[in-house]
Amino acid sequence: MGDAMTEQRELDSLRAVLAALPPSSPGWTDELWDLYEAYETSRSKGRRLPEVPAGQVARFEAMWERGQLSDSAHKLLRSLRERVEGGGLADPVAAAGVAVRLVRSHVASHDAVYLLYTLEVPHGERGLLDLVTDRSINEGARLWACERLFALRRAGYEARGRLAPDGEEPLFPDIVRQLPAYTAGVVDPLLGPVPARAALEALLPPTALLVPEPPPPWTVGWDEVDENEEFRPDWLQVRWLVRELMPTPKSVTRERMAEAEKECGALGLDGLDGGEGDFATLWTTRIGAWLVEEIFEGLTRLRDVMDLDPRFMDLAEEYVRRGMAVEAARALMLAQ
Template sequence: MTAHHLLPESMRQLPLPWSDLTGERTRRLEELEHTEANEQAALEALRTALSTPPVPTEGGVWNDESWELFDRIRRETRQLLARTMPTTEEFTREGVASVLEEWARTAEPAVPDWWLEEHIDLICRLSARHVLSQWAHDVLRWLQQETHDASGVAAVAERCVDSGLAPRQAVDLLHALGAPYGEQALLRVVREARAGEDSRSWARETLVRLRRPGYRARARQPAQGEEPLLPPAVRELPYSWGAGFRWPADLPESEENIARARAVLQALAPAEPLREPVPDPVWSGDEDEESPGWLEVRKVMWDFMPYARLVTRERMSEALRECALLGIPGVPQDPDSEEGTRLVRQWVTWIGGWMAGEVFTWLGMYVDDDALVTPWAMELAERYVRCGLAAEQAVSLLRWHDTVPRSREALARIAADPTLPPQVRRQAAL
């Protein structure tokens, strides 16, 4: 009877430990000496796995229940599959089918025979992809521990990312290699569309970590001679972007601090309503929801410009060029283009909005003396609400000081104004 092998033909000829599909592979690799010869053998094993197209997994559309059942099969049959087919040569469709048949006889809860028969081909392909990915993960992790030929290792790891073969571990290996070979490979991954978006996203995050020392070195340079993008009163703030521009809870209610808060809010107050809302600085999307691209931009920006005094046109341009280099979606290649100029204005507005929101929070939560904030804070809060900047925090300030008639009057006007967003009106009406 002809066996239907599930792994590439060239992989079936690999010697141990590279052909091992059992849990012993981890131990064997841990004990394997990191010689140049063994490194070349590992690279050749990966090249062998990459020499044929990825195992196809299309051909069936499963609902959530079917995917949950497959995940259960994978968990409960992992050890049995390894015992039955311990090497790359022995991993076959017939072997997988036999294991599933044996497992199904005692599985609790039971699995319908018809389901296994109908989906056996897709189960085999998915199982092969999983086995291959786990195998590649272990080999890449072994390579990461010590490297002789950094250029060769980086080239193979880059191919793994592009092919979707244990891409996360391959990206981690490139990060460990660092400059120049690992960094150059990661830059190609993020800028070229060969790898999947999840892999490119992880590569971008990894590159930011790798290049962060350079960002922080730039941040330590004084902004002398650069064009500031925030008003003078705002540039004096000592609170960092990395801490969300938060004002300390134990900051004294001194005349100096109250005056600084007032000056910042007056300086940042918009002259007219914003065309687009400022996003909440704390993104709280669902677990399976794709995070917005601006979060990636912010990770770069706050390293270049950790304090308000460093928010300059020159650094903003440098940060945007870096974001474009990292392949972050939505960032133009030229920060001086019309689109780049618009993006700079948008980010300056967002930064100002986040700063103003923290000032309102401090004045509301931590300033107990109503007389210190009446009536100017109430007037500014209503102005911010009507312009759509830091509206939630401005309404919160009014509510924290709702024993003051000016606050209650402003809340009533906001709650009754049909031109304002419903969520803001509801917050004011509570």
């Protein structure tokens, strides 16, 4: 009874935070953030508070109040999460509802999303499903919600990936379907030159691609932004999804591509992000491009210890012209 009463008080306190929030203020500049930090430091150390520029007082006070309320929300959400982990909540539906409202109000979004993740299925999952398709919320919070939703559903993707593709329509020719799992990150160079050449010939696109594949490696940290202040592209997360559902070339089928496309919608992901064609065509091409990269990388290592058939160089040149696995193809051509 005491735990339930404490839980109710914490939920009521979070509702009070939501009710007390001042309107979000536009134009919160770097200068005002610096002033905010100086203000907080001075206040905590009992020093004289810095002066707020004329005309900025109302905006600054509103943001300061929002910051204080956000700090309270962080503590309350962490306490609720500990209760979930310690045995559950008496009212998970109410907790999930409050968490979703906090994210949409741009308050303690990270902790609110994490509470939803901790609540799991069904209540936390429902909340995350609502958030990942809501483009009005902070993009960083939406991506975090998408990542946590993916984590909740990942076991289901893995289980699907372990099923044999019996009766499903393959999207790769037979020689490609015989290749090892592409999720391993490398195709064994001991495949031998004949199977490798046959696979490269089968994967060569009939014409030059309008958009080079695969996309360039993402070198920015997962939770960071790139030099143009853009968050990580959706295709990175789609690749995770595709890998779980189709862990081997043999499991790349039309049925699983349809499942992946549907799941992208549920996760709030743009399945065609940066690509061309329909979903199945794009991702079959993209997976093929990663396979080609691995084959070329294996052949490049082999070239250090043996002579390769000159036809591999011809194929590498053709891949460069057609815009697939260009860097790996060039590396093979330049290897000594």
